[in-house]
Amino acid sequence: METLPTTPPVTLEELYSAWQKAAFDELNELFAETHPSDIARFLESLPAKQRVIVWKSTEFDRAEVLSYMHDAERAELIHRMGAEEVAAATTEMDTDDAVDLLQTLSEQRVEQVLMAMDEEHRQQLSKVLFYDEDSAGGLMNVDTLTVRGDLSIKVILRYLRRHAELPDKTDALFVVDAENRYRGMLFLADIVTNNPDLLVEDIMSTQITPIPVNMPSQSVALLFEQHGFISVPVIDQDSTLLGRITVDDVLDVIREESDRTLLHRAGLDEEDDMFAPTLSTTWARAVWLGINLLTAFLASYVIGQFENALSQIVALAVLMPIVASMGGIAGTQTLTVMIRGIALGKVSSANAFWLLKKEVAVGVLNGLIWAVVVGIVAMIWFSSIKLGLVIGAAIVINLFFAAFSGMLLPLILKRLSIDPALAGGVILTTVTDVIGFAAFLGLATLWLL
Amino acid sequence: METLPTTPPVTLEELYSAWQKAAFDELNELFAETHPSDIARFLESLPAKQRVIVWKSTEFDRAEVLSYMHDAERAELIHRMGAEEVAAATTEMDTDDAVDLLQTLSEQRVEQVLMAMDEEHRQQLSKVLFYDEDSAGGLMNVDTLTVRGDLSIKVILRYLRRHAELPDKTDALFVVDAENRYRGMLFLADIVTNNPDLLVEDIMSTQITPIPVNMPSQSVALLFEQHGFISVPVIDQDSTLLGRITVDDVLDVIREESDRTLLHRAGLDEEDDMFAPTLSTTWARAVWLGINLLTAFLASYVIGQFENALSQIVALAVLMPIVASMGGIAGTQTLTVMIRGIALGKVSSANAFWLLKKEVAVGVLNGLIWAVVVGIVAMIWFSSIKLGLVIGAAIVINLFFAAFSGMLLPLILKRLSIDPALAGGVILTTVTDVIGFAAFLGLATLWLL
Numbered sequence: 001m002e003t004l005p006t007t008p009p010v011t012l013e014e015l016y017s018a019w020q021k022a023a024f025d026e027l028n029e030l031f032a033e034t035h036p037s038d039i040a041r042f043l044e045s046l047p048a049k050q051r052v053i054v055w056k057s058t059e060f061d062r063a064e065v066l067s068y069m070h071d072a073e074r075a076e077l078i079h080r081m082g083a084e085e086v087a088a089a090t091t092e093m094d095t096d097d098a099v100d101l102l103q104t105l106s107e108q109r110v111e112q113v114l115m116a117m118d119e120e121h122r123q124q125l126s127k128v129l130f131y132d133e134d135s136a137g138g139l140m141n142v143d144t145l146t147v148r149g150d151l152s153i154k155v156i157l158r159y160l161r162r163h164a165e166l167p168d169k170t171d172a173l174f175v176v177d178a179e180n181r182y183r184g185m186l187f188l189a190d191i192v193t194n195n196p197d198l199l200v201e202d203i204m205s206t207q208i209t210p211i212p213v214n215m216p217s218q219s220v221a222l223l224f225e226q227h228g229f230i231s232v233p234v235i236d237q238d239s240t241l242l243g244r245i246t247v248d249d250v251l252d253v254i255r256e257e258s259d260r261t262l263l264h265r266a267g268l269d270e271e272d273d274m275f276a277p278t279l280s281t282t283w284a285r286a287v288w289l290g291i292n293l294l295t296a297f298l299a300s301y302v303i304g305q306f307e308n309a310l311s312q313i314v315a316l317a318v319l320m321p322i323v324a325s326m327g328g329i330a331g332t333q334t335l336t337v338m339i340r341g342i343a344l345g346k347v348s349s350a351n352a353f354w355l356l357k358k359e360v361a362v363g364v365l366n367g368l369i370w371a372v373v374v375g376i377v378a379m380i381w382f383s384s385i386k387l388g389l390v391i392g393a394a395i396v397i398n399l400f401f402a403a404f405s406g407m408l409l410p411l412i413l414k415r416l417s418i419d420p421a422l423a424g425g426v427i428l429t430t431v432t433d434v435i436g437f438a439a440f441l442g443l444a445t446l447w448l449l
Numbered sequence: 450m451e452t453l454p455t456t457p458p459v460t461l462e463e464l465y466s467a468w469q470k471a472a473f474d475e476l477n478e479l480f481a482e483t484h485p486s487d488i489a490r491f492l493e494s495l496p497a498k499q500r501v502i503v504w505k506s507t508e509f510d511r512a513e514v515l516s517y518m519h520d521a522e523r524a525e526l527i528h529r530m531g532a533e534e535v536a537a538a539t540t541e542m543d544t545d546d547a548v549d550l551l552q553t554l555s556e557q558r559v560e561q562v563l564m565a566m567d568e569e570h571r572q573q574l575s576k577v578l579f580y581d582e583d584s585a586g587g588l589m590n591v592d593t594l595t596v597r598g599d600l601s602i603k604v605i606l607r608y609l610r611r612h613a614e615l616p617d618k619t620d621a622l623f624v625v626d627a628e629n630r631y632r633g634m635l636f637l638a639d640i641v642t643n644n645p646d647l648l649v650e651d652i653m654s655t656q657i658t659p660i661p662v663n664m665p666s667q668s669v670a671l672l673f674e675q676h677g678f679i680s681v682p683v684i685d686q687d688s689t690l691l692g693r694i695t696v697d698d699v700l701d702v703i704r705e706e707s708d709r710t711l712l713h714r715a716g717l718d719e720e721d722d723m724f725a726p727t728l729s730t731t732w733a734r735a736v737w738l739g740i741n742l743l744t745a746f747l748a749s750y751v752i753g754q755f756e757n758a759l760s761q762i763v764a765l766a767v768l769m770p771i772v773a774s775m776g777g778i779a780g781t782q783t784l785t786v787m788i789r790g791i792a793l794g795k796v797s798s799a800n801a802f803w804l805l806k807k808e809v810a811v812g813v814l815n816g817l818i819w820a821v822v823v824g825i826v827a828m829i830w831f832s833s834i835k836l837g838l839v840i841g842a843a844i845v846i847n848l849f850f851a852a853f854s855g856m857l858l859p860l861i862l863k864r865l866s867i868d869p870a871l872a873g874g875v876i877l878t879t880v881t882d883v884i885g886f887a888a889f890l891g892l893a894t895l896w897l898l
Contacts, residue, residue, distance in 0.1 A: 016799035037675035045795040047803060068675070157641060166638045169679065171620055188637040189615045192606060225704065226486035226517070228697035230618065230679055247696050248677035251703065255674065258707030259789065265714065266785035267778070274790050278807050282814040285782050289815055292778045293823065296771040304767045310759075317766035318753045321773070321882070322745040329716070329741045333734050336715035340708065341723050346494040350465035354496060358727050365731040370738055377746070433770070 010034040015042045019050070024057045031060045040068035043077075048276050052080055063092035066101060073275070075104050083109075087116035090125070094168070095141050096249055099128045103138070128243070136220050137213040139253065140234045140243035143167040146176045149183055149201035153191055156200065169246045171230040175204045182210050182233050182241040210235040213242055217253045222345070224250040261339070264422040267291070295426060299324070299433040306441035309449060315382040316444050319391055323440045326370060327398035327432030334359050334406025335428055339420050342410060356407050363403025367396035390447055394440035398432060405431045459483040464491045468499070473506045480509045489517035492526075497725050501529055512541035515550060522724070524553045532558070536565035539574070543617070544591050545698055548577045552587070577692070585669050586662040588702070589683045589692035592616040595625045598632055598650035602640055605649065618695045620679040624653045631659050631682050631690040659684040662691055666702050671794070673699040710788070713871040716740070744875060748773070748882040755890035758898060764831040765893055768840055772889045775819060776847035776881030783808050783855025784877055788869050791859055805856050812852025816845035839896055843889035847881060854880045 010030050018026040031039055039060055043051050055077055066074055066089055078086055078101070086105075090098040090113065102110050102125065110129070114122050124142055131137025145167060147156055156173070160166070172185040184204035194203045210233040211220060223229070224247055231246045263269060267288030276284075303310070303320070310316050338355075341347040347355065371392035379388030405428055410420035413427075459479050467475040480488055488509055492500050504526055515523055515538055527535055527550070535554075539547040539562065551559050551574065559578070563571050573591055580586025594616060596605055605622070609615070621634040633653035643652050659682040660669060672678070673696055680695045712718060716737030725733075752759070752769070759765050787804075790796040796804065820841035828837030854877055859869035862876075 012794070012797050013799055016797070020799075035675065041794060045790075045797070045800055047807075160641045161644060163642070166642060169677065170638055171679070188641055189619055191641055192609045192637055193612070193615060195610060225697075225700050226484065228618065228695075228700075230620070230696070246677075247679070247700075248674075251674050251677075251696075251700065254700065254703055254707070258703070258710070261707070261711055262714075262789060263785060265711075266782045268782060268785060274786050274795065274804065278810045278814070281807070282811045282818075285779070285811065286815050286818055288782065289775060289778055289819055290822075292774060293771070293819060296774040297826070299770055299774075300767050303770070307763045307767070310766045311763040314756045314760045317759045317769075318749050318756070320766075321748055321752070321770065322742070324770070325741065325745040325748075326738060329738055330734070333715045333717060333737065336712060336717060337723050340711060341494075345461070345490060346723065348461050348465070348494070350462055350469075351494055355723065358496075358730070361727045362731045362734065365727070366735050366738055369731075369735055370742060373739075374742065 010038065012038070012042055012045070019046070019054060024054075027054070027058050028060075031058060036061055036064035037068040039065045044069060044073045044275065046275060048073075048076060051275070052077065055080075063089040067093050067097040071100075071104050074101065078105065083112040083116045086113045091117055091121045095124060095128055095143065095243075096139055098125055099138060100133070102129060103133045131213060134217045135213065136211045136215040136217065136234050136245060137242070139217055139220060139245045139249045140213070141167070141246065141249075142243040144174050144233070144241060144244045145170065146174045146180070146241065147186060147200055149175050149177070149199065149204065151200050152196065153194060153198055153200065153203070154196040156186070156191065157196060169231060169248065172205075174233050174241055174244070175200055176241050180241055181239045182235050185233065208232055210239070210241075211245065212237070218257060220245060221250050221253045221257070225254075260419075261343075261421045264419055265425055267422070267426075292426060295430040295433070298430060299437060302434050302437045303441065306437075306445060309441055309445045313387075313444065313448060315378075315384070315387060316441060319378055319387075320437055320440055322374060323391060323394045323398055324433045324436035326374075326395055327402040327436045328429045330363055330366060330399045331402030331406040331428045331432050332425065334363070334403050335410060335420070335424050338407060338410045339424065342414060342420070347411075352411065356404075359403045359407045360400060363399040364396065367399030370399075371395040384448075386448055387444075390443045391440060393443055394436065397439040398436040401435045402428075402432050459487065461487070461491055461494070468495070468503060473503075476503070476507050477509075480507060485510055485513035486517040488514045493518060493522045494724060497522075497525060500724070501526065504529075512538040516542050516546040520549075520553050523550065527554065532561040532565045535562045540566055540570045544573060544577055544692070545588055547574055548587065549582070551578060552582050580662060583666045584662065585660045585664040585666065585683050585694060586691070588666055588669060588694045588698045589662075590616070590695065590698075591692040593682070593690060593693050594619065594622045595629070595690065596622050596635060596649055598624050598626070598648065598653065600649050601645065602643060602647055602649065602652070603645040605635070605640065606645060618680060618697065621654075623682055623690055623693070624649055625690050629690055630688040631684050634682065657681055659688070659690075660694065661686070667706060669694060670699050670702045670706070674703075709868075710792075710870045713868055714874055716871070716875075741875060744879040744882070747879060748886060751883050751886045752890065755886075755894060758890055758894045762836075762893065762897060764827075764833070764836060765890060768827055768836075769886055769889055771823060772840060772843045772847055773882045773885035775823075775844055776851040776885045777878045779812055779815060779848045780851030780855040780877045780881050781874065783812070783852050784859060784869070784873050787856055787859045788873065791863060791869070796860075801860065805853075808852045808856045809849060812848040813845065816848035819848075820844040833897075835897055836893075839892045840889060842892055843885065846888040847885040850884045851877075851881050 010033050015027065015030055018030055043054065043065070046054060051073070090101060102113065105113070114126065128137065128140065128142060170188070172187040174182065175184040175186055177183055184206045185208055186200055186204045190203045208229065211223070213234050213236050229247060231244045233241055234243045234245055236242055338347065374395055375388035375392035378391045379385050409424050409428055413420045413423055459482050464476065464479055467479055492503065492514070495503060500522070539550060551562065554562070563574065577586065577589065577591060619637070621636045623631065624633040624635055626632055633655045634657055635649055635653045639652045657678065662683050662685050678696060680693045682690055683692045683694055685691055787796065823844055824837035824841035827840045828834050858873050858877055862869045862872055
């Protein structure tokens with residue numbers, strides 16, 4: 001029996017301890033038993049400078065490890081490699097991985113790397129480099145095996161047995177006509193279960209609709225999820241077969257999409273390298289802090305309009321963050337549910353109005369519940385019934401607008417082609433801060449002074 | 450040429466407009482041309498009550514559509530179906546989908562449904578129901594096709610051609626010994642490319658380590674991502690082959706995991722149904738608002754300790770939200786990067802200290818940058834150099850602690866088996882609010898009064 005994956009042969013800790021001793025020979029021995037994806041993970045979790053030192057001082061399958069690394073961490077390493085070295089690594093990769101890597105380089109650098117390759121690989125890569133990274137073209141592999149429809153299965157089997165190797169993750173061959181136009185898929189499962197005297201066109205499947213080369217990768221991912229595909233043909237507008245997309249590439253798309261949403265909520269992007277040098281991280285994050293500072297100043301400005309009330313009743317300063325905070329939380333809940341609903345394709349103009357009514361109703365109901373609680377606490381704390389009524393009313397008002405903007409913001413941003421996950425949160429809390437402070441201090445000015 | 454998927458035959462809008470006219474005949478016609486996953490999506494995006502009405506009034510493949518629906522929305526529908534109806538639907542599903550559905554029902558209900566099934570399906574499902582939903586056992590299908598190692602490929606091909614159909618997404622048959630213990634995988638790709646006189650054991654692959662039935666599903670997903678598997682055998686501790694996990698189930702795991710992280714950040718869970726009745730949504734969200742209210746009161750209490758300073762200098766009330774807000778944003782950035790790093794397995798005891806130093810350095814540097822900016826603005830706005838110095842110092846202090854807690858909180862929560870995505874944000878902003886208000890108002894009391 002082989003070792004079970006629950007006890008992997010080499011742990012990240014073992015690699016670290018060898019690295020901390022600067023024992024590169026030991027690292028080399030460990031690397032020999034480590035899966036390339038784990039070597040990639042180890043390299044990524046080193047401080048950026050150390051990463052380069054380890055890279056230069058040890059031996060392992062460069063192409064494999066690079067293909068498992070994330071863009072930001074990889075860019076740093078490739079930067080230090082010669083064009084020949086990059087060319088050698090990329091020719092060993094699947095086309096889609098190689099293209100993914102090349103697309104992170106400058107145009108000039110790509111030229112140099114392509115020139116350092118043999119003719120065949122250069123042509124293959126140039127063809128695919130042309131397509132957008134986030135489209136079906138950028139995801140596809142060009143290692144498709146094609147057959148004609150008028151051949152018998154027997155002939156196909158004879159051919160396959162002579163050529164011995166199929167591209168990785170082949171679940172089907174692609175049937176094309178004389179002009180290389182896509183006609184159908186010949187599944188291996190059908191080859192082995194059917195009478196070998198039948199023709200390819202008798203048993204080929206036309207169930208799977210080929211994917212146009214310019215389809216956005218998120219739509220590709222959705223198709224794979226809905227239909228459980230293993231591989232799907234990619235065609236151009238003339239139905240010419242260009243390549244195929246396999247499910248493992250789609251796993252990456254889904255993982256990256258989820259990463260992006262998570263990071264965007266905190267104003268970070270996928271390139272943010274946990275292990276990058278301190279200064280570059282500081283700068284990357286400073287921008288977002290600056291944007292938020294502007295919105296915080298806006299809230300301060302609103303508060304400043306009520307200096308008179310604040311100077312007379314100090315309880316207002318004590319309680320005002322509660323109103324803003326409740327609005328922010330309630331709005332974020334609506335916003336999150338909306339962002340997810342939009343991503344899953346469940347929100348459309350047909351049900352948007354119904355959803356708006358529901359979210360606003362939820363906001364007002366929760367506003368009423370917590371208005372009572374906060375109102376009573378405020379009354380007791382500051383011995384003022386009127387203060388309790390003011391804060392209760394402000395909470396209801398703020399949660400109403402929180403639901404309203406949490407619901408409409410992502411729809412508006414989406415229409416403007418801005419990622420709601422990135423901008424939604426800042427704008428939303430600006431709204432809930434401004435309305436929260438204005439409602440509370442405004443009502444206080446009217447009723448309490 | 451078939452229609453391309455960019456222009457799907459039936460749109461969500463068409464379904465809606467038929468529904469709005471209550472034209473169930475029209476809906477039935479449209480359903481006949483709609484992919485089950487799109488019908489599922491349409492049903493999910495209807496108000497909960499309407500969903501039941503449409504379900505009862507229309508015709509479509511119940512089993513298929515149910516297997517594409519999310520747990521919460523589906524539970525509602527199953528609740529209204531008779532045990533026989535549920536039994537009929539689940540016997541048509543893949544084992545893993547059927548189990549997934551049954552696991553959302555009460556024990557008593559499961560009993561009823563199992564009793565309404567034929568013996569064969571009951572036995573098959575009972576075996577798998579036993580395993581945790583979030584483990585390899587809960588993900589697996591039991592429709593494996595097994596062969597012995599001493600047969601020739603020719604014999605295998607003859608058998609396959611006679612039995613004509615392979616389970617969905619079969620990329621390999623499983624080789625077992627006389628006791629049904631797993632020995633290797635026989636890939637279809639190897640069947641079609643090798644000499645048919647060879648024996649199964651000559652060409653079977655032992656590269657893929659089988660997955661133990663109790664492996665958590667997140668680890669299963671990570672293995673698939675790293676190795677690009679299509680299907681993997683699942684075994685018990687005696688190496689007995691129990692079933693197989695296919696990549697499409699793993700897509701679901703990854704999607705659900707990413708959903709969970711996103712929703713947890715807003716105190717929501719996967720069961721939160723955008724289209725549920727208003728009252729149940731109100732209640733589900735109220736809990737999270739209540740928890741946040743407690744932390745907001747804590748912040749108010751801290752502010753209340755400085756009533757004296759606030760009553761003398763109204764500028765403090767105007768500026769104090771800025772200090773708290775900058776800390777919250779900076780801390781959230783660190784927290785987000787950490788949550789992702791932990792999920793990707795890039796953070797361990799070996800590099801935690803190094804990461805802490807870096808995050809704190811980033812926090813202090815950003816603190817200094819924005820302390821200068823905010824300090825100058827405050828000086829000019831309120832014509833007070835001292836006030837500028839106080840707010841600058843408070844910002845540096847708060848961003849220092851924000852980095853510290855953003856870094857350590859997820860590690861501590863993880864050790865306590867609490868999801869950092871769920872609890873991290875609340876605790877973090879409590880820390881940054883309390884420290885922000887205390888530092889700013891405390892320093893003001895010392896230096897300005």
